[in-house]
Amino acid sequence: GMEITWRRIALSDLEDMRRHIAQENPAAGARIRAAIRNAVERLADHPYLGRSGRVEGTRELVIAGTPFIASSLIGSGSSQLSMSRQWPERF
Template sequence: MEVRWLKRALANLEAEAEYISRDSHAAAQRVVLAIERAVQLLASHPAMGRPGRIEGTRELVVMRTPYIIPYRVREDKVEVLRVFHTEVAAKSVRQNEK
Protein backbone atom coordinates (compact mmCIF):
# COMPACT_ATOMS: atom_id res chain seq x y z
CA MET A 1 0.00 0.00 0.00
CA GLU A 2 1.12 3.53 -0.71
CA VAL A 3 1.64 5.84 2.28
CA ARG A 4 0.74 9.45 1.53
CA TRP A 5 1.48 12.31 3.93
CA LEU A 6 -1.02 15.18 3.81
CA LYS A 7 0.49 18.68 3.78
CA ARG A 8 -0.76 19.36 7.28
CA ALA A 9 0.95 16.22 8.62
CA LEU A 10 4.24 17.18 6.97
CA ALA A 11 3.93 20.68 8.44
CA ASN A 12 3.32 19.14 11.90
CA LEU A 13 6.38 16.91 11.54
CA GLU A 14 8.55 19.82 10.44
CA ALA A 15 7.33 22.00 13.32
CA GLU A 16 8.07 19.26 15.86
CA ALA A 17 11.55 18.76 14.41
CA GLU A 18 12.26 22.50 14.56
CA TYR A 19 11.07 22.69 18.17
CA ILE A 20 13.19 19.73 19.30
CA SER A 21 16.25 20.93 17.38
CA ARG A 22 16.33 24.10 19.51
CA ASP A 23 17.76 21.85 22.23
CA SER A 24 19.31 19.05 20.19
CA HIS A 25 19.61 18.56 16.47
CA ALA A 26 20.48 14.89 17.02
CA ALA A 27 17.35 14.35 19.14
CA ALA A 28 15.22 15.96 16.44
CA GLN A 29 16.69 13.61 13.84
CA ARG A 30 16.02 10.58 16.06
CA VAL A 31 12.38 11.57 16.60
CA VAL A 32 11.75 12.25 12.91
CA LEU A 33 13.37 8.94 11.96
CA ALA A 34 11.28 7.04 14.55
CA ILE A 35 8.08 8.64 13.23
CA GLU A 36 8.98 7.99 9.59
CA ARG A 37 9.88 4.34 10.28
CA ALA A 38 6.66 3.75 12.23
CA VAL A 39 4.55 5.33 9.50
CA GLN A 40 6.27 3.28 6.80
CA LEU A 41 5.12 0.10 8.57
CA LEU A 42 1.56 1.14 7.74
CA ALA A 43 2.25 0.31 4.09
CA SER A 44 2.23 -3.39 4.92
CA HIS A 45 0.16 -3.28 8.13
CA PRO A 46 -2.50 -0.57 7.69
CA ALA A 47 -4.64 -1.83 10.59
CA MET A 48 -1.82 -1.80 13.14
CA GLY A 49 -2.98 1.44 14.75
CA ARG A 50 -5.77 1.64 17.29
CA PRO A 51 -9.23 2.89 16.30
CA GLY A 52 -9.14 6.69 16.09
CA ARG A 53 -11.12 9.21 18.09
CA ILE A 54 -12.71 10.39 14.86
CA GLU A 55 -14.78 7.88 12.93
CA GLY A 56 -12.99 6.43 9.92
CA THR A 57 -9.52 7.08 11.32
CA ARG A 58 -6.89 5.10 13.17
CA GLU A 59 -4.08 6.27 15.44
CA LEU A 60 -0.53 5.01 15.38
CA VAL A 61 1.30 5.40 18.69
CA VAL A 62 5.01 5.82 17.93
CA MET A 63 6.84 3.65 20.44
CA ARG A 64 9.34 5.34 22.78
CA THR A 65 8.16 8.78 21.71
CA PRO A 66 5.31 11.05 22.86
CA TYR A 67 3.74 11.09 19.37
CA ILE A 68 0.46 9.88 17.92
CA ILE A 69 -0.11 9.74 14.17
CA PRO A 70 -3.76 9.86 13.08
CA TYR A 71 -4.32 8.27 9.68
CA ARG A 72 -7.01 6.79 7.47
CA VAL A 73 -7.01 3.93 5.03
CA ARG A 74 -8.43 4.71 1.59
CA GLU A 75 -8.68 1.96 -1.03
CA ASP A 76 -5.02 1.34 -1.93
CA LYS A 77 -3.34 3.98 0.23
CA VAL A 78 -2.80 5.12 3.79
CA GLU A 79 -3.18 8.86 4.38
CA VAL A 80 -1.21 10.35 7.26
CA LEU A 81 -3.40 13.13 8.60
CA ARG A 82 -1.40 14.78 11.38
CA VAL A 83 1.47 14.38 13.82
CA PHE A 84 0.48 15.10 17.42
CA HIS A 85 2.56 15.32 20.57
CA THR A 86 0.53 13.50 23.23
CA GLU A 87 0.44 16.57 25.49
CA VAL A 88 -1.06 18.67 22.70
CA ALA A 89 -3.56 15.91 21.88
CA ALA A 90 -4.56 15.67 25.55
CA LYS A 91 -5.12 19.44 25.77
CA SER A 92 -7.30 19.29 22.67
CA VAL A 93 -9.45 16.54 24.18
CA ARG A 94 -9.77 18.44 27.47
CA GLN A 95 -10.84 21.61 25.64
CA ASN A 96 -13.46 19.70 23.66
CA GLU A 97 -14.89 18.31 26.91
CA LYS A 98 -15.63 21.82 28.24
Protein backbone atom coordinates in the same frame (compact mmCIF):
# COMPACT_ATOMS: atom_id res chain seq x y z
CA GLY B 1 1.90 -2.75 0.47
CA MET B 2 -0.34 0.25 0.72
CA GLU B 3 0.71 3.71 -0.43
CA ILE B 4 1.11 6.28 2.36
CA THR B 5 0.17 9.87 1.50
CA TRP B 6 1.43 12.43 4.00
CA ARG B 7 -0.87 15.43 4.39
CA ARG B 8 0.92 18.75 4.13
CA ILE B 9 0.04 19.62 7.72
CA ALA B 10 1.49 16.30 8.88
CA LEU B 11 4.82 17.07 7.24
CA SER B 12 4.73 20.59 8.67
CA ASP B 13 4.07 19.27 12.20
CA LEU B 14 6.92 16.79 11.82
CA GLU B 15 9.38 19.48 10.72
CA ASP B 16 8.22 21.90 13.46
CA MET B 17 8.81 19.19 16.05
CA ARG B 18 12.27 18.44 14.65
CA ARG B 19 13.25 22.12 14.68
CA HIS B 20 12.00 22.59 18.24
CA ILE B 21 14.00 19.62 19.55
CA ALA B 22 17.04 20.52 17.44
CA GLN B 23 17.35 23.88 19.21
CA GLU B 24 18.52 21.93 22.27
CA ASN B 25 19.91 18.83 20.58
CA PRO B 26 20.21 18.63 16.77
CA ALA B 27 20.97 14.90 16.76
CA ALA B 28 17.91 14.14 18.89
CA GLY B 29 15.69 16.17 16.57
CA ALA B 30 16.84 14.18 13.56
CA ARG B 31 16.60 10.88 15.46
CA ILE B 32 13.02 11.50 16.61
CA ARG B 33 11.93 12.63 13.14
CA ALA B 34 13.41 9.43 11.69
CA ALA B 35 11.68 7.30 14.34
CA ILE B 36 8.32 8.90 13.53
CA ARG B 37 8.79 8.46 9.78
CA ASN B 38 9.81 4.82 10.27
CA ALA B 39 6.79 4.10 12.47
CA VAL B 40 4.45 5.69 9.94
CA GLU B 41 6.06 3.95 6.96
CA ARG B 42 5.37 0.59 8.64
CA LEU B 43 1.70 1.37 8.02
CA ALA B 44 2.29 0.70 4.30
CA ASP B 45 2.73 -3.01 5.04
CA HIS B 46 0.63 -3.13 8.22
CA PRO B 47 -2.23 -0.63 7.79
CA TYR B 48 -4.11 -1.92 10.83
CA LEU B 49 -1.34 -1.17 13.32
CA GLY B 50 -2.55 0.90 16.22
CA ARG B 51 -6.09 1.24 17.44
CA SER B 52 -9.44 1.90 15.82
CA GLY B 53 -9.81 5.61 15.32
CA ARG B 54 -12.38 7.91 16.84
CA VAL B 55 -13.91 8.33 13.39
CA GLU B 56 -15.25 5.26 11.60
CA GLY B 57 -12.84 3.93 8.97
CA THR B 58 -9.77 5.46 10.57
CA ARG B 59 -6.86 4.10 12.60
CA GLU B 60 -4.67 5.86 15.16
CA LEU B 61 -1.05 4.96 15.73
CA VAL B 62 0.41 6.48 18.89
CA ILE B 63 4.06 7.26 18.22
CA ALA B 64 5.86 6.04 21.35
CA GLY B 65 8.00 8.61 23.10
CA THR B 66 6.37 11.57 21.33
CA PRO B 67 3.17 13.60 21.75
CA PHE B 68 2.10 12.59 18.23
CA ILE B 69 -0.64 10.39 16.86
CA ALA B 70 -0.62 9.28 13.24
CA SER B 71 -4.24 9.16 12.10
CA SER B 72 -4.91 7.24 8.92
CA LEU B 73 -7.92 6.92 6.67
CA ILE B 74 -7.72 3.57 4.94
CA GLY B 75 -9.40 2.76 1.67
CA SER B 76 -8.97 1.47 -1.89
CA GLY B 77 -5.31 0.51 -1.63
CA SER B 78 -4.03 3.72 -0.09
CA SER B 79 -3.87 5.35 3.30
CA GLN B 80 -4.17 9.10 3.81
CA LEU B 81 -2.17 10.18 6.81
CA SER B 82 -2.50 13.04 9.23
CA MET B 83 0.08 13.57 11.94
CA SER B 84 -0.95 15.72 14.82
CA ARG B 85 -0.87 16.38 18.51
CA GLN B 86 -4.63 16.53 18.37
CA TRP B 87 -7.22 14.73 16.29
CA PRO B 88 -7.57 16.43 12.87
CA GLU B 89 -10.97 18.04 12.32
CA ARG B 90 -11.20 16.46 8.87
CA PHE B 91 -9.18 14.49 6.32
